[in-house]
Amino acid sequence: MQTRYAVISDVHGNLPALQAVIADAERRGANAYLLLGDYIVDFPWPNEVAETLRSLRNATIIRGNKEERLLNARVWRGNEQMAATEWTYRELTPENLTYYSALPSSAEITDDSGEKIRLFHNFKTLIREPRIEIFRSSLFHAQMGMSRFTIEDANLRYREAVLNRSDAMAEIAELPDGVYLWGHNHLQSKLEIDGKLLINPGGCGVPLDFAGAAPYTLIERTAERWKITQLRVKYDVQATVDALKASQFSKAAPVWVKLAEKSLLGGRDYFAPFRNYAHELGLSRGEPDYPVSNETWRLAAATFDWDSL
Numbered sequence: 001m002q003t004r005y006a007v008i009s010d011v012h013g014n015l016p017a018l019q020a021v022i023a024d025a026e027r028r029g030a031n032a033y034l035l036l037g038d039y040i041v042d043f044p045w046p047n048e049v050a051e052t053l054r055s056l057r058n059a060t061i062i063r064g065n066k067e068e069r070l071l072n073a074r075v076w077r078g079n080e081q082m083a084a085t086e087w088t089y090r091e092l093t094p095e096n097l098t099y100y101s102a103l104p105s106s107a108e109i110t111d112d113s114g115e116k117i118r119l120f121h122n123f124k125t126l127i128r129e130p131r132i133e134i135f136r137s138s139l140f141h142a143q144m145g146m147s148r149f150t151i152e153d154a155n156l157r158y159r160e161a162v163l164n165r166s167d168a169m170a171e172i173a174e175l176p177d178g179v180y181l182w183g184h185n186h187l188q189s190k191l192e193i194d195g196k197l198l199i200n201p202g203g204c205g206v207p208l209d210f211a212g213a214a215p216y217t218l219i220e221r222t223a224e225r226w227k228i229t230q231l232r233v234k235y236d237v238q239a240t241v242d243a244l245k246a247s248q249f250s251k252a253a254p255v256w257v258k259l260a261e262k263s264l265l266g267g268r269d270y271f272a273p274f275r276n277y278a279h280e281l282g283l284s285r286g287e288p289d290y291p292v293s294n295e296t297w298r299l300a301a302a303t304f305d306w307d308s309l
């Protein structure tokens with residue numbers, strides 16, 4: 001039987017989103033799972049997400065920058081900008097902390113067809129994707145320039161943006177043929193360029209391109225080509241936000257939780273604009289640029305234009 005892979009990235013602690021995606025993938029006959037990192041921090045279910053991942057059969061699972069950051073959580077103790085990471089670190093059972101910390105940073109598998117599938121969290125390790133503006137979640141909507149668009153519109157724009165960049169094209173040309181899976185920017189995309197298939201399943205827990213559903217992508221090798229199905233699974237987003245706001249996590253990291261709520265409900269990135277604003281404020285107050293002091297973090301939350309996006 002041909003392998004049907006469910007590709008999932010950037011769960012960010014959003015257990016209801018992950019459960020909805022897994023249930024949909026099972027219904028659609030997925031028999032393998034490829035997970036691309038960032039399982040924790042923005043929502044209060046880091047242990048439940050770990051246990052769900054550990055229960056998946058036939059899964060290849062790599063880590064993201066959020067798991068890497070766990071290793072530094074103790075350094076930032078008491079800093080409010082880092083409160084979400086610190087809360088997650090304290091909340092995790094020793095087994096789940098070890099589980100996340102031990103995940104590999106990339107992986108390569110070989111499909112039954114002989115094709116290689118490579119997993120990365122951040123494509124920057126392959127091409128300098130963040131320098132192409134449309135791939136930056138904070139610039140994505142402005143780059144799209146339309147109030148309403150479909151995933152097909154977005155795929156076309158991504159393709160245009162890459163084709164227009166000779167530096168990116170040269171980097172892609174150097175890559176061995178095959179399938180490349182990546183996450184990190186929380187934007188669902190698929191590109192077929194120069195014999196390479198570049199697929200980002202989107203931000204399952206916090207999509208920053210579309211609101212109201214959890215994205216993932218199914219891939220399956222058919223006789224001559226890869227069949228790619230970009231999906232968005234509806235689930236109760238409002239109930240998830242209500243549970244987030246009622247959680248202990250919300251008390252420990254209130255500003256972070258507001259960013260998660262706004263981003264999830266709006267389907268766009270509040271994190272980067274807010275972080276940039278707070279850092280500018282910190283610099284103007286003569287602070288080191290990262291992380292900012294608690295006073296600056298609170299002042300930023302009080303003065304940021306939350307309705308500007």
Ligand SMILES: [Fe+2]
Pocket residue numbers: 010012038064184185186
């Ligand atoms: Fe992420």
